[in-house]
Structures are given as structure tokens and as C-alpha cells.
Amino acid sequence: MDKRVKLNLFYFLFLFLFLSSTTVISSDATTLKTSNTLTKPNPFSPKSSLTRYWKTQILNKHPIPHFILSKSSPLQPLESSLFTKLASNHSLSSHLSSFCSSANLLCFLEPTLSSLTITNQPKDSNFAIYTNKRFQNYGAARTGGADTFKNYSENINFATSGFIKYSGASTGHNEGFTSYASDANVANSNFTSYANDATGGNGEFNSYMPRVNVPDLRFTTYSGNGNNNPLTFKSYVDDTNSGNQLFTNYAKNGNGVPLGFTSYGDTSNVVGSTFSHYGEFGNGANDTFKGYSTNANNPKNEFKAYSGSGGNAGSDSFVSYRDRANSGSDSFLSYGRKASSGRSVFVNYGKSFNPGSDSFREYGKGSTGQRTGFSSYALNTTFKEYSKTGVTFAQYTKPGSNEGSKKVSGGLVNKWIEPVKFFREKMLKKGMLMMMPDIVDKMPRRSFLPRAITSKLPFATDKLSDVKEVFQARDKSIMERVLVNTLAECERAPSPGETKRCVGSVEDMIDFAVSVLGHDVVVRTTENVIGSKKKVMIGEVKGVNGGKLTKSVSCHQSLYPYLMYYCHSVPKVRVYVAEILDVSTKKKINTGVAICHIDTSAWSTGHGAFVALGSGPGRIEVCHWIFENDMTWTTADY
Incomplete structure (x- = not known):
């Protein structure tokens, strides 16, 4: 027998005998669940x-803090050895479920839905407290x-649902999504060919996916060929973090399909929406974006061939859109192109605390009777190849003017630039009263990996295909977006x-801190x-x-x-324990x-510190608390 084969057999025999007394082995030989004995x-x-x-590495008498030790890998020695070997052989993805479970990772592994399919039923249904x-x-x-759908997929880690060909060719059939996937960590819903050829009825999304960490929603050919099938999005993806909504061929060839977005993405963080070929060739569409991306942080929305490219008598209203948001950018490409008798109204659009950036290209180009009005519109906007007829600018805030700037004096700024997040050094005195910001960690709970494993995992944008293979990340999936964003940062x-x-x-964190500050930290x-x-x-x-400085x-x-940390040196600071x-x-x-x-x-x-406190760069010092699970390293003091 080949010597290498003998060694491998010996290795796995030893693994089996050792684990027999300390662990439980499932039918998958790599699914290891450590015994509590x-x-x-x-x-x-x-x-x-x-x-x-x-x-x-730490050359002082300070022991390793519990909050650091608690983040280390929960893997047992043989588990760690086995997964290190799989990582070395580039075969870890074949055992990803076991790896994620044993190592306490967040892998976004979608539940298998094929056995959970609910097909057509001839009667009304109340899907309360349903999941996946x-x-x-x-x-x-x-x-x-x-x-x-009420209290659907509530408070679970991964909420996923598929609404494929739902309510197709129906007449006067209503759907209500109330308190859907609230407080989930990752929420994924696919509305493909939803309400196609439907007449009348109503779809209402109320309190849909609030407080979700990573929402991912796809509305593909939703309400296509529909006839007067109104849809309402109210309190939609509010208070979420880093999500994306995709509306492709939505209401295409529709007739009188009214749509209302109210309180959409309110106080969300870096949420993006893509409207591609939305309402194309539609007749009499009526869409209202009211309170859209209000108080949000850096929302990004793309309107591509939106609102009746070739459509007739469509009406779009953007009211208080991106109001009080922090930055943000919208792109309108071929919006209303070749449309007939359409109407768009932008009222109090993009009144951000920090100016956003908007681009209008080929907007209304080739249209007939298209009317567009911009009232109290914001800064930093580019119009290229724009229809020169039927467009009015009333109280338009032109670049270079001071219109729209806000001076904060003790009032609420917004969730992402809350005044209590930053404060002055003079507040750190005994007896002072102050508001404590929300310091609760909103990230999902995970653990570090042993360095023996991370050193063998690809981690670079130019190796993205390898990174995606390890974590089974499909193209345009939630996982791909998470990987791409973190690698870029x-x-x-x-x-x-x-x-x-x-x-x-x-170990890598210790090494970085020591490289900057030395071993006495x-x-x-x-x-x-x-x-x-609360006030404290x-x-x-x-x-x-x-x-001292x-x-x-x-x-x-x-x-x-x-568990991944972005660590960086911060010069010229003073650190306090209070x-x-x-x-x-x-x-x-x-x-x-x-x-x-x-x-x-x-x-x-x-x-945000200057927006909240006033002043500007170099003119004041800025203080903030270290939030839950964040940390700061300094040289030791005795």
C-alpha cells in the first residue's frame, strides 16, 4: 500500500478513535459536535x-481580557486540524455547513425550500408565525x-422566501405583508413574476423587513401585464443595514398600476435600490416616492430606463425624497425616454445634511409631452443629454449657493449623525450629565478563526472568485456583496x-497592535x-x-x-476610563x-462630528465612546 495512503488512513483512524470518547460524529464525518462532558x-x-x-507577545502582567478570549475560535483541536487540512487542500467549501456550525461563523447558507413549497390553495390563508x-x-x-403574512419569519437568523408566480392572472385578489421578517439577521425574498396578468386587487407591504441587518429583495417582472393592481410599500426595510432591492421589469406592459413608496428605507444604512426597465411600455402608471430614504446614511438608488421607456401618460412624484439623509447618490439613466404625455414632480428632493450626488442622463430624451418639475431640489446634480422641453426648475438649489445648508443647534440631526454620538472633552468630568448614544453592537455574533486556517483562506479582490468558492457565494447574492464590500474597505x-x-x-490583531505600540500594551x-x-x-x-497625548x-x-476587525492607528488622542x-x-x-x-x-x-457639534476640521477636539465589541489599544500605564 502506498505510504501516503497509509498515513492518511492512520490519521483518520486516530481521529475516529479520539473523537469516539469526546465527541459525537454524525453521518457526515466532518460534522463534529463537541460533547459537554x-x-x-x-x-x-x-x-x-x-x-x-x-x-x-504582551510583556506586562496584564492577563488576556475575557472580552478578547471570548471571541476566539470555539473549535476543538482535532476540528481545527481537520478544517486546516481542508483549507490547505482547497476543499473547505465541500464541508461548509459543518465548518460554519462548528466554528460559529455567519455563512448565509440558505435553507432548502424545495420540500417547503406551498402550492395553490382555493381559499384565503393567514400565514401567521410562518418561517422560510x-x-x-x-x-x-x-x-x-x-x-x-403576519409575523412571518420573525426574529430568526436567515429568513428566506420565494414568491414565484404568486397571484398570477388573479382578479381582485389582495395580499398583505405585515411585520414580515422583522429583526432577522439576513432576509432574502424573491418576487419573480408576482401578480403577472393580475387585474385589480392590492399588494400591501407594511412594516416589511424592519431592523434587518442585510436585506436582499428581488422584484423581477413583478406585476407585469397587470391591470390596475396597486401596490403599497409602507415602513419598508426601515432601520436596516447594508441591503439591496432590485426592481427589474417591474409593472412592464402594465395598465394603470399605481405604486406608493411611503417611509421606504427610513433611517437605513447604505441601502441601495435598482429600478431597471421599471414600468416599461406601461400605460397610465402612477408612482409616488414619499419619505423615501429619509434619515438614511449614504443611500444609493439607480433608476435605469424607469417610468415608461415607451410608456404612455405615466406620473411619478418624488416628495421629501432622501430628506435629512447623510450624503447619498441617485442615477437616472434614460428615465422616461420615448415616453408620451408623462409627468414627473420632484418636491423637496435630496435635502441631505451632507450634499449627495445625482446624475440625470438622457432623461426624457425622445419623449412627447413629457413634463418634469423640480421644486426645492438639492445640490450636486448633473444633467446630460436631458430633454430641453417641458422642464421647469422652481427654487432649484444651484451648486455654489448656500441654500439647503442646515445649522444644527441642539436639535436632532438624524440617526447616523446623532449629536450624542460625539461630545467635547470638557464633558468628561465628575458629576456631568449627558446622553449616552446607542452603543449596542448590531453585528451578528461570530468568532475569530485560528490563524492556521485564516492564513490558508484567500482574502483579496483579485482572488474574489476563490473567496466566493470557499463560502459558496453565488453571483449577485448577499454573500457576494458582503465579501466585496469588506475586501474593498x-x-x-x-x-x-x-x-x-x-x-x-x-493573533493577527495582537501582532498589529504590537507593531504600532510595542509589546507593553x-x-x-x-x-x-x-x-x-439614556441620560447618565x-x-x-x-x-x-x-x-497625556x-x-x-x-x-x-x-x-x-x-469575525473580522478593521484596526487602524489613531495618533494624537487622549483616552479616558470613566x-x-x-x-x-x-x-x-x-x-x-x-x-x-x-x-x-x-x-x-x-x-458627522462637525454636523452635530458645529465648527470644522482642526478647530475642535472630538470625543466618542468605545461601543460594544469595539476596542482601543494603548501603551500600558502603571
Whole structure:
């Protein structure tokens, strides 16, 4: 027998015999679930190895903090060895489910829906407290009636549903999506050929996917060839983070298909919508975008061949669109092109705190009788190859003017530039009352991987196909978007004077902190989240290193399958440890860590700190708390 084959057989025989006494092995030989019978820490576990590494690199008497140790990999030694071997052989993707489960990763593995398909039923249905179903040809050719989805896929990690050919060719059939997929981590819904050839009826999306971390919605050929089938999106994807909606061939060839977006994407973070060939060749479409992307942070929406490219008598209204948002950009390409007798109204459009960027190209080109009015429209807009007839600009805020600038004086700015997030150094004094911002970590819970595994995983944009293969990320999927965004941020050029690195293991984080600050370092974070979003009192305050100007390394989470931190050097800061007291009882409820940036001269004029506090770059210092699961490293003080 070949020597290499003998060694492999011996390896797996040893693995089997060892695990027989300590673990339970499922039918998949790589699905390892550690028994709870072991009470003593294994000296070869990642946690034990990390503790030893800490002692060799951190040359002081400070033990490794619990909040760092708790993030280390939960893998047992043989699990770690096995997955390291699979990563080395580029075969980890074949065992991804076991790997994600054992290593506490976020892999967005979609539940199998083929056995969960709900087909057509001749009666009304109330889908309350349902989870992860596929609706195919449901409600087809129905006359009248209504189906409701309430508390659907609520508070689960991965909510996925398929509404394929739902309510097709129906007449007067209503659908209501109320409290759908709320508080889910990742939510995916596919509305393909939904309500095609439908007449009358109504689809209402109310409180749809609120507070979801990564929403992904696809409305493909939705309501195509429909006749007067109104749709309402109200409180849609509010308070979400980093999601995307795709409306392709929506209401194509439709007749009088009214659509209303009210409170769409309110206070969301980096949410984008793509409207491609929306309402194409439609007749009498009537769409209203009211309160769309309000209070959002950097929303990005693309309208491509929207609203009756070749359509007739369409009407679109953008009211308070992107109002009080932070930045943002919209692209209107071939909007209303070759349309007949259409009408578009932009009222109080894009009144952002920080000016966004909008592009209108071939807007209304080749149209007949198209009327467009811009009233109180915002800054930074480019019009190229735009129809020169039928367009009016009333109170248009032209580039270079001061119109639309907002001076904040104690009022609410918005969720993403909340005044309480930033404060001045003078607030860190005993007895001071202040509002604590929302410091609760909104990221999904994950663990670091052992460096032996991360060192063998591809992590680069030019190796994106390999990265996608490891995590089974399909093209244009949620996972692909997560991977691309994090890789881009990690590969971004550092700011002037900044040193940065993304780390996927605790060992890498230690190495980076030591490379910047030396081996005599301490890492700190705010103790807990008590007092978050409440008025608190400041107790005893201690300045790190005597309150002297110092350098620190700050680490913030990035969204990735395994725990990933973006760490960067922060020069010229002062770091404080402060008691947080209950205002009524004066008892200590938390220990907060605050960092004050003394030199802000390189910050942008539109930075949220200056919007909230006033002033500008280099004129004031800016302080903020270290939020839950973020951390700051400094040299040790004795």
C-alpha cells in the first residue's frame, strides 16, 4: 500500500478513535459536535493556544481580557486540524455547513425550500408565525379573497422566501405583508413574476423587513401585464443595514398600476435600490416616492430606463425624497425616454445634511409631452443629454449657493449623525450629565478563526472568485456583496498618517497592535451596554497614561463570515476610563472607555462630528465612546 495512503488512513483512524470518547460524529464525518462532558480546557484548543501567545507577545502582567478570549475560535483541536487540512487542500467549501456550525461563523447558507413549497390553495390563508416557505403558483387565477403574512419569519437568523408566480392572472385578489421578517439577521425574498396578468386587487407591504441587518429583495417582472393592481410599500426595510432591492421589469406592459413608496428605507444604512426597465411600455402608471430614504446614511438608488421607456401618460412624484439623509447618490439613466404625455414632480428632493450626488442622463430624451418639475431640489446634480422641453426648475438649489445648508443647534440631526454620538472633552468630568448614544453592537455574533486556517483562506479582490468558492457565494447574492464590500474597505488606501490592517484572528490583531505600540500594551472596551440611549451621570474619570497625548490602535468590526476587525492607528488622542452612574441612584452601572481625537485637521468638513457639534476640521477636539465589541489599544500605564 502506498505510504501516503497509509498515513492518511492512520490519521483518520486516530481521529475516529479520539473523537469516539469526546465527541459525537454524525453521518457526515466532518460534522463534529463537541460533547459537554469535558470540563477542563484542552491545552491544545485555540483558546489555550491564544492565552500562551498573549503571554509571549504582551510583556506586562496584564492577563488576556475575557472580552478578547471570548471571541476566539470555539473549535476543538482535532476540528481545527481537520478544517486546516481542508483549507490547505482547497476543499473547505465541500464541508461548509459543518465548518460554519462548528466554528460559529455567519455563512448565509440558505435553507432548502424545495420540500417547503406551498402550492395553490382555493381559499384565503393567514400565514401567521410562518418561517422560510416557498410560495409557487399560489393564488393563481384567484377571484377575490385575501392572503395575509403576519409575523412571518420573525426574529430568526436567515429568513428566506420565494414568491414565484404568486397571484398570477388573479382578479381582485389582495395580499398583505405585515411585520414580515422583522429583526432577522439576513432576509432574502424573491418576487419573480408576482401578480403577472393580475387585474385589480392590492399588494400591501407594511412594516416589511424592519431592523434587518442585510436585506436582499428581488422584484423581477413583478406585476407585469397587470391591470390596475396597486401596490403599497409602507415602513419598508426601515432601520436596516447594508441591503439591496432590485426592481427589474417591474409593472412592464402594465395598465394603470399605481405604486406608493411611503417611509421606504427610513433611517437605513447604505441601502441601495435598482429600478431597471421599471414600468416599461406601461400605460397610465402612477408612482409616488414619499419619505423615501429619509434619515438614511449614504443611500444609493439607480433608476435605469424607469417610468415608461415607451410608456404612455405615466406620473411619478418624488416628495421629501432622501430628506435629512447623510450624503447619498441617485442615477437616472434614460428615465422616461420615448415616453408620451408623462409627468414627473420632484418636491423637496435630496435635502441631505451632507450634499449627495445625482446624475440625470438622457432623461426624457425622445419623449412627447413629457413634463418634469423640480421644486426645492438639492445640490450636486448633473444633467446630460436631458430633454430641453417641458422642464421647469422652481427654487432649484444651484451648486455654489448656500441654500439647503442646515445649522444644527441642539436639535436632532438624524440617526447616523446623532449629536450624542460625539461630545467635547470638557464633558468628561465628575458629576456631568449627558446622553449616552446607542452603543449596542448590531453585528451578528461570530468568532475569530485560528490563524492556521485564516492564513490558508484567500482574502483579496483579485482572488474574489476563490473567496466566493470557499463560502459558496453565488453571483449577485448577499454573500457576494458582503465579501466585496469588506475586501474593498480592507484594501482601501490608508488616510494620511494612518496605518491600517484587517484581522481575522486574535493573533493577527495582537501582532498589529504590537507593531504600532510595542509589546507593553493594554486593550480596553466599554464594560457593558447599560445606560445606552439614556441620560447618565459621569463618575470618577481616569486619563490613560496620566491623560497625556498618546497614540492608540482602534479596532472596529466588519461584516464577514468569520469575525473580522478593521484596526487602524489613531495618533494624537487622549483616552479616558470613566464610571457611568445611574442619574437617580448615583450607583455605578457601567465603566465606559472614551477616546478624544485632539487633531481633527485631516477630517472632512462634512464629518458627522462637525454636523452635530458645529465648527470644522482642526478647530475642535472630538470625543466618542468605545461601543460594544469595539476596542482601543494603548501603551500600558502603571
